Amino acid sequence: MDSSAREWVVNAVLLAALFAVPLWALLADEPFYITLASRVAILALAAVGLNIALGLGGMVSFGHAAYFGLGGYVAGVLAFHAFHGYPLAIGLPGTTSMPVIWAAAAGLSGLLALAIGTLSLRTSGIFFIMITLAFAQMLFYFALSWPSYGGEDGLPILIRNRFPGINTMRPWEFFLLAYAVLLLALGFFAMLRASRFGAALMAIRQNPDRVAALGISPFGVRLVAFAISGALTGLAGAMMADLTRFVSPAMMAWTMSGELIVIVILGGVGRLFGPVAGAAILVAFEVLFGGLTEHWQFWLGLVLLGVVLFARGGLIGLLAGRARHG
Amino acid sequence: MAEPVLKLEGVTRRFGAVTAAADVNLTLFPGEIHALIGPNGAGKTTLMALIAGKLAPDAGRITFRGRDVTALSVAARARLGLGRSFQVSSLIPEYSARRNVMLALQARAGHPYRFLFPVIRDRRLTEPARQILARVGLAGRASVPSAELSHGERRLLEIAVALALQPAAFLLDEPMAGMGLEGTRTLTAFLDRLRREAPILLVEHDMDAVFALADRVSVLAGGRIIASGSVAEIRADPEVRRAYLGEAAA
Structure with a gap:
């Protein structure tokens, strides 16, 4: 079996497993594991977003928590106003409709990424990492010190938001929703990667001077990719807020940015299903070792070190071999 | 003669005290191969970067297909039809x-x-x-x-x-580098036909290839064009022999 056929098998197994675990939990009446699977799906969605910037574009953003948190706050704030029945400061009413919240979360996060990208993409390497971190920290401290929406205490979402035709309060139905959105995002990622835009973006990661000499401006392509990346991660943030029914500045903390990078690296940078594999590993570690020792992150760190040193393609690379571009 | 496809007028670029390109005037006409030669450190790489748009000149003007491109980016010049190959393969x-x-x-x-x-x-x-x-x-x-x-x-x-x-003009930076005898011969024949599609500004170290191909040769030394003319004129030029060919032939 050649490596691309093997990758499809690995991907299919991952998808099936992510579906089978909560299905088993549903039948066994273990709702905790359904919620866990939803968490994997939503973290994977956030990492699919980061994978566009980091994996396809080679932009090591250490500030994707900004988009994740902004998405979360969009969900929290809109639900807050809908619950209390008074409009936002800008006059708009709140809402509990997920499609509306998602559109707002993705749109605003995309715009934020566009603004941050415009300023950050003039730099590269360590400077880019630091400047994206700095912007995310600015937002973190802003959320921390903004008392209208809970400040450092965070903002609970009292009623889970609604999606037409689905009872989102039921863990299984909420999982199906998250799973479906993840599938759509993976399809979108695959489409993007195969397109002319993706071809230019991946080429810029490898050799920006060459691509400029062909007549394609690297800055523009990177910026658009960065905005798309931020929008997807923002969407995931809104869904995470609904899963936990709580948003707090912690969603914007640098540790969250780091977690997203860890997910992408563990799974396989630039690989279609890397985020799914990475999110599953992260959550599995949290559950399996989090109960045994409070130092579970130490063991996760060791695994990460192993991946970086010995398996650069992450779990997907380990199982399916190197990525090839026909 | 027709209008030049590419024209450099008084192009100058300094790095601190070093003048890597000094008042360079250069033209590339349709259908020709114009070779740019010079010893190491003569400023060939700088000049290529100035033409491609990777570096901005301190003074002077670059015109390409009748348009002033001095302020345009690498990508914008490429879109206008400047086709560049790199000295070290850049793929x-x-x-x-x-x-x-x-x-x-x-x-x-x-x-x-x-x-x-x-x-x-x-x-x-x-x-x-x-x-x-x-x-x-x-x-x-x-x-x-x-x-x-x-x-x-x-x-x-x-x-x-x-x-x-x-492209409307090729900018080839040492295409023969490391090609070996057979490869150089094949590529020389190929470039000979290519000039009919678009003119070529050729930076090359391989003198046999340059003398076989070039319609005109310009010699760069110390950032300055010290001679420009046909292959025969360049070969006979005493200053060129001293600055470059003497050392290469020795």
Whole structure:
């Protein structure tokens, strides 16, 4: 079996497993594991977003928590106003409709990424990492010190938001929703990667001077990719807020940015299903070792070190071999 | 004579106290190969970077196809039809030979903001890429990642990428470097025919190739063009012999 056929098998197994675990939990009446699977799906969605910037574009953003948190706050704030029945400061009413919240979360996060990208993409390497971190920290401290929406205490979402035709309060139905959105995002990622835009973006990661000499401006392509990346991660943030029914500045903390990078690296940078594999590993570690020792992150760190040193393609690379571009 | 495709007037660039390009005047006319030679450190690389747009000049003007391009970016000049090959092969390492050429074809076709259709099934890219690779003799290596090609094959792929751009002028930076005798001979014959498609500004160390190909030769030394003329004139020029040929022939 050649490596691309093997990758499809690995991907299919991952998808099936992510579906089978909560299905088993549903039948066994273990709702905790359904919620866990939803968490994997939503973290994977956030990492699919980061994978566009980091994996396809080679932009090591250490500030994707900004988009994740902004998405979360969009969900929290809109639900807050809908619950209390008074409009936002800008006059708009709140809402509990997920499609509306998602559109707002993705749109605003995309715009934020566009603004941050415009300023950050003039730099590269360590400077880019630091400047994206700095912007995310600015937002973190802003959320921390903004008392209208809970400040450092965070903002609970009292009623889970609604999606037409689905009872989102039921863990299984909420999982199906998250799973479906993840599938759509993976399809979108695959489409993007195969397109002319993706071809230019991946080429810029490898050799920006060459691509400029062909007549394609690297800055523009990177910026658009960065905005798309931020929008997807923002969407995931809104869904995470609904899963936990709580948003707090912690969603914007640098540790969250780091977690997203860890997910992408563990799974396989630039690989279609890397985020799914990475999110599953992260959550599995949290559950399996989090109960045994409070130092579970130490063991996760060791695994990460192993991946970086010995398996650069992450779990997907380990199982399916190197990525090839026909 | 016709209007020059490319024209440099008084182009100057300093790095601190070093003047890497000093008041350079240079023209490239349709149908010709204009060779640029000079000893190491003469400023050839700087001049190529100035023409391509990687460096901005401190003074002077660069006109390309009748337009002042002095302030334009690398990408904008490329879109106007300046097709560049690099001295050290500069390709997309993970991409196959085919995809390297397809990327150039895509760049020529227009903006990259197309998100829907998969490139590998796009016959407007795959078909011409196949023809271009066949033309430079890389048909059998089309699906090999460019990082895994031999040095000579990478040089040919550089040419293929430049061809795919169908430029109004070629800017070839030492295309013969490291090619070996046989490869140099083949490439010389190839460039000889290529000048009919678009004029070539050729920076080259291989004097046999330069003297076989060039319609005109300009000699760069210390950032300054010290001589310019036909192959015969350059060979006879005493200053050139002293600055460059003497050392190379010795």
